[in-house]
Amino acid sequence: MKCHVPGPNVKVLARTIHVLARFGDELYVESLADCILLRTLNAAESAYAMVKFNKNFFSYFNYNYYSGDDSEGLKCKISMKSALNTFKSPTHMDKQVENLEIKLDSETCKLIFQLKCKHGIVKTHYVSILDSKAMQAVYTKDLVPNRITSSQRIFTEALGNFQSSDDQVTLEVSTQSLLMRNYVDASVDLYKIIRTQVNIKPSEFESYVVGSDTTITFTLKEFRALLAFAEALSLPLQLHFEVTGKPAVFIVHNGSTFEAHFVLATSKPDTATQATSQTSSRVDKKRKENCNHFNENSAKKPHLDNEISNCLNEDSHLFSSIPEEAFCSERLLVNGSLPHIKDFVGQNIDSEDIPASPTSRIKIKSVFKRCFESTFDPKNLQRVILAENSDSE
Structure with a gap:
């Protein structure tokens, strides 16, 4: 086989080699009477690529140049990495290469890519042939619905x-x-x-x-x-x-x-x-679990949740407090008995004479807490003037 590829078509051939490299690691080359076929297959055998270059793609084409048999063409396999080294930059290859010659050296069993660039520069790549066989995939494209x-x-x-x-x-x-x-x-x-x-x-x-x-x-x-x-x-x-x-x-x-x-x-x-x-079923299952978990928590502390919800419904203030009675349901019973009741056993004491428990209010801390104190006077703040006013006032 011997063929010449003109400069504009060298860029197409280079891009073809690069896309075939995304499919497989080996490149199968086969020359027929009217075209050249490039094929590759990935390792998992799940992706196959075949590119057919017709005879009019080349400026010169002879598929059995080194063979005496008219029906025998080139059938070989080369490394995809070696082919990529020949076509490194497909974007600018049409501006650098004037002609590409592809031929088979029958004595050394190498496929030769000779790039004739501008200013008389010639680059020759000798690619070793790994195997002398072709690959064919069976598929259909015309009778599909x-x-x-x-x-x-x-x-x-x-x-x-x-x-x-x-x-x-x-x-x-x-x-x-x-x-x-x-x-x-x-x-x-x-x-x-x-x-x-x-x-x-x-x-x-x-x-x-x-x-x-x-x-x-x-x-x-x-x-x-x-x-x-x-x-x-x-x-x-x-x-x-x-x-x-x-x-x-x-x-x-x-x-x-x-x-x-x-x-x-x-x-x-x-x-x-x-x-x-499965997405909808899992989402529904997750929602049910969240609802069941919320209901269990509400059943355990109904009084506490009701008091907190009442506080949230009220108007918000800078200092919000939760009533002390909201925590009575959790701290009234100690070992099943009321605390401090034993101090009054045997005494006739009316409920009106029992002193009330001291009240306390839990307040939320705030960075502006001092500003709301009754004794706060902004004139008492000690300030250091780093730069005086430029105006006379």
Whole structure:
């Protein structure tokens, strides 16, 4: 294989390598008669990406340059880290690189990337081939009942409301709306997390075809990566999916030059709305517990709570006091008997002759307490003048 990539298209190829690096650690390269395929797969085998560069993407293309067999092209696997070292800065690569040559060195089994930059600078990267095989994923995108075409901006703005710690997102799709919310496992305490939900109307999308109401859940890491790829190329995003458990296919293409497929696995139909239903049940259970706890406390001290509530209903003052009688129910009985009654046993004493108990009032401390004392005189305060008045008065 031998091909030349013009300067403007080098930037697209560089961004493709960077988005594929968000999916997997190994890059599969395959050259066919009319295109070159780049594929990768993550370690969990839950996300797959394939980018197809057509023949018109290159200024020169020969898929079997080093092979005598007309039907044999390049099939190899290289390290994704080595590919990233070749395309370090995709943002400014189109301004620096005039041409990129990709070829296979059959003697050393290395894939060569030769960057011809401005001012006669040539950078050559020799990437070792790890294996001579290709990878193919089986999925469908044409016969699915649900197809949505949208600008990546809509999904990007919707994800801006989600937390960075969210791992998965759930899409509830119906003919009336698309509901987007963060996925929460049923085993997680719902009082320690933030629930986010965004409702998008069908009129916001360029094309909205929903054959059956479906709920799918997939990972956010790869979803954010493909959205960034579509944003960098200013291209719309197509979403093709069936039912929960079947893969969801995201497509980004410009019509004739290249086409990218991002396939994300969806979770089984077990936890689509489980967290929402459990939220209300747990909240109701918590409210019942709080009500029962409040009722028990009220039954233990009814007299005290009534007196305190009466004090709170009165007009507030700077010095508020609680009547002494409010505490009688808790301190009258000592070991089941009235205190000090034994001093009057055997004596005929009328209740009118018993001296009244000294009254005391518990007052709230305040920083302005001294200002309300009757003996307070502000003229007696000792003040130190640090700066005299400038006026004669």
